[in-house]
Amino acid sequence: MQILVCIKQVPDMESKFKVNADGTWYEGTDLAWRMNEYDEYAVEQAVQLKEQVGAADVTVLSIGPERVKEALKKALAMGADRAVQLIDDFAYQKDPFQIASVIAAFAREKKFDLIFTGMQSQDRGSGQVGVLIAEMLSIPSITTIVDFSFSEGQIVAKRELEGGIKSIVKTKVPALVTCQLGLNTPRYPTLPNIMKAKRKELLSISISELLKVEGKQETAKMYFPEKKGGGLVLEGDVGDLADQLIKILDEKIGVLAR
Amino acid sequence: MKALLVAEYRDGKLLNSTYELVAFAEQLGADSVMFLVGSENMLPQYDGTLYLADSSKYSEFNPVVHKQMLLDVITKEQPDMVVFSHSSYGWDLAPRISLALNAAHVSEVVDIINGVPVVPVCNGKLRREVKVKTTQMVVTLQSGVFSLDVEPSGSPTVVPIDTEVAVQLVFCGYEEAETGGVDLSKAEVIVSAGRGIGKPENIEMIAQLAKALGGEFGASRPVVDAEWAEHNRQVGTTGQTVSPKLYVACGISGAIQHLAGMKKSEFVVAINTDKDAPIGEIADVFVIADLKQFVPVLTEKLVNIS
Numbered sequence: 140m141q142i143l144v145c146i147k148q149v150p151d152m153e154s155k156f157k158v159n160a161d162g163t164w165y166e167g168t169d170l171a172w173r174m175n176e177y178d179e180y181a182v183e184q185a186v187q188l189k190e191q192v193g194a195a196d197v198t199v200l201s202i203g204p205e206r207v208k209e210a211l212k213k214a215l216a217m218g219a220d221r222a223v224q225l226i227d228d229f230a231y232q233k234d235p236f237q238i239a240s241v242i243a244a245f246a247r248e249k250k251f252d253l254i255f256t257g258m259q260s261q262d263r264g265s266g267q268v269g270v271l272i273a274e275m276l277s278i279p280s281i282t283t284i285v286d287f288s289f290s291e292g293q294i295v296a297k298r299e300l301e302g303g304i305k306s307i308v309k310t311k312v313p314a315l316v317t318c319q320l321g322l323n324t325p326r327y328p329t330l331p332n333i334m335k336a337k338r339k340e341l342l343s344i345s346i347s348e349l350l351k352v353e354g355k356q357e358t359a360k361m362y363f364p365e366k367k368g369g370g371l372v373l374e375g376d377v378g379d380l381a382d383q384l385i386k387i388l389d390e391k392i393g394v395l396a397r
Numbered sequence: 398m399k400a401l402l403v404a405e406y407r408d409g410k411l412l413n414s415t416y417e418l419v420a421f422a423e424q425l426g427a428d429s430v431m432f433l434v435g436s437e438n439m440l441p442q443y444d445g446t447l448y449l450a451d452s453s454k455y456s457e458f459n460p461v462v463h464k465q466m467l468l469d470v471i472t473k474e475q476p477d478m479v480v481f482s483h484s485s486y487g488w489d490l491a492p493r494i495s496l497a498l499n500a501a502h503v504s505e506v507v508d509i510i511n512g513v514p515v516v517p518v519c520n521g522k523l524r525r526e527v528k529v530k531t532t533q534m535v536v537t538l539q540s541g542v543f544s545l546d547v548e549p550s551g552s553p554t555v556v557p558i559d560t561e562v563a564v565q566l567v568f569c570g571y572e573e574a575e576t577g578g579v580d581l582s583k584a585e586v587i588v589s590a591g592r593g594i595g596k597p598e599n600i601e602m603i604a605q606l607a608k609a610l611g612g613e614f615g616a617s618r619p620v621v622d623a624e625w626a627e628h629n630r631q632v633g634t635t636g637q638t639v640s641p642k643l644y645v646a647c648g649i650s651g652a653i654q655h656l657a658g659m660k661k662s663e664f665v666v667a668i669n670t671d672k673d674a675p676i677g678e679i680a681d682v683f684v685i686a687d688l689k690q691f692v693p694v695l696t697e698k699l700v701n702i703s
């Protein structure tokens with residue numbers, strides 16, 4: 140069974156962001172980078188599936204500059220068999236349509252039985268790439284899954300809907316699923332597995348070999364949202380802060396006068 | 398300018414988000430028509446043409462079939478814009494439509510400035526204006542942003558639609574949310590734990606503060622996914638919607654899906670080490686502090702007062 144997992148490297152969301160010089164994206168330097176949270180669930184599910192079926196090969200793919208190799212190595216250490224980096228220093232300028240086209244071009248010949256992606260990236264958050272890849276490959280896709288099972292060529296997945304409701308959906312492979320938080324518990328790579336991962340294949344291909352389409356959209360402008368203000372910001376010694384907060388709560392809403 | 402609004406049905410009911418699509422079209426000054434896979438028995442209050450397919454025949458979720466019916470309507474109506482909610486239904490169907498139309502798709506629109514869609518980036522820390530290079534455009538709208546000023550009214554002119562496309566996916570029904578235990582929707586005070594609590598043992602600290610304030614404790618999604626708290630304590634789009642007098646968010650960044658569940662709270666206190674956390678935007682009091690130091694001190698002082 141051939142399995143593909145698409146992962147993205149994103150900044151830690153607690154970073155102090157800066158807008159880049161031409162005002163169209165965030166500045167990439169001085170950020171701590173990690174694997175997109177949703178994609179960790181995708182990697183884990185692919186590895187669990189391999190463990191279940193035995194004869195399977197898991198390829199993990201990421202588009203981006205040199206540093207994305209770190210995310211790929213983590214996926215290898217989690218149990219993926221091989222990694223592919225599509226080298227692109229300007230991946231952030233590509234729209235979801237271009238990114239999906241590139242991945243579909245890579246996947247088309249390889250005839251993957253199952254493709255896993257995250258439901259969205261934490262930075263751009265478009266949530267389109269997974270579905271677009273599947274549509275381009277003419278295979279069914281199931282989005283926002285929080286439960287996955289596979290047997291005899293059929294997937295049964297639970298899709299998460301609003302308000303805690305789930306819907307149950309079935310389809311046959313080949314297929315693509317996009318993974319949502321809570322799907323599983325992503326494993327931490329152990330030291331022996333990190334060592335083992337160093338010997339696994341990590342192939343780098345220039346994106347220009349696969350990119351054949353123009354984008355349909357681009358970022359015109361990026362900025363920080365206007366601070367609406369109004370709220371009171373308190374900083375300082377924790378004891379003083381607690382006293383101040385208690386006073387406010389008492390005056391404003393009388394929480395203490397119960 | 399003409400917009401095709403894609404309304405939604407869930408478990409036999411029309412979703413209220415449908416009216417957000419109407420509000421959006423009104424804000425743009427666009428003419429609109431509506432598409433719905435639903436039922437004659439529960440029509441939207443809408444003054445226009447409604448293309449209606451029968452959900453008992455085509456199910457409430459089937460992207461392959463719904464896509465085909467939508468494309469048929471698009472061919473007939475030639476809208477400039479196809480508008481979805483940014484919901485489990487919308488973000489599933491919208492990319493399929495955009496690809497078929499060869500049109501740009503802008504997800505999670507929170508504003509339109511001079512005709513240009515604006516979307517959040519990095520958990521809402523930044524905003525992005527998107528230049529669309531195609532003549533037709535597909536958008537999904539973030540929930541709760543566009544709302545009607547007046548009560549919805551009118552009754553639509555219904556045009557029934559059908560299709561014969563083959564099915565690849567089988568929709569096997571719904572699984573209801575877990576219930577029982579705490580009912581956060583009735584609590585007057587909620588103290589919620591976010592990923593910033595760092596480890597499961599620290600839930601206790603949050604529970605103690607909630608107790609000292611005479612309320613219940615809640616949690617953000619990562620805390621629930623990690624099984625540090627039960628699902629019925631999750632606040633947000635995929636959890637509970639709450640409206641307490643006081644909501645204390647401890648170590649919660651304020652992602653849009655969390656805010657959706659708690660923004661009706663009367664008074665919001667946020668405790669966070671990150672000054673730029675989006676929760677600061679809606680907090681009445683924003684305490685910049687390490688919750689591990691601050692929460693126990695606050696709790697102790699509260700206990701000593703009472």
Ligand SMILES: Cc1cc2nc3c(=O)[nH]c(=O)nc-3n(C[C@H](O)[C@H](O)[C@H](O)COP(=O)(O)OP(=O)(O)OC[C@H]3O[C@@H](n4cnc5c(N)ncnc54)[C@H](O)[C@@H]3O)c2cc1C
Nearest residue numbers: 591592593617618633634635636648649650654670671688
């Ligand atoms: C379809 C969908 C549905 C979703 N539904 C929900 C939902 O119902 N509810 C929900 O909550 N989320 C939901 N999410 C997830 C949501 O997008 C966020 O991932 C989540 O809300 C983040 O939780 P958090 O704020 O606890 O964690 P984070 O975003 O990781 O934030 C942690 C915060 O803690 C702060 N912090 C860290 N250490 C400390 C410290 N010592 N003291 C004080 N502060 C500290 C950090 O500065 C940061 O702001 C959903 C996502 C999707 C895609």
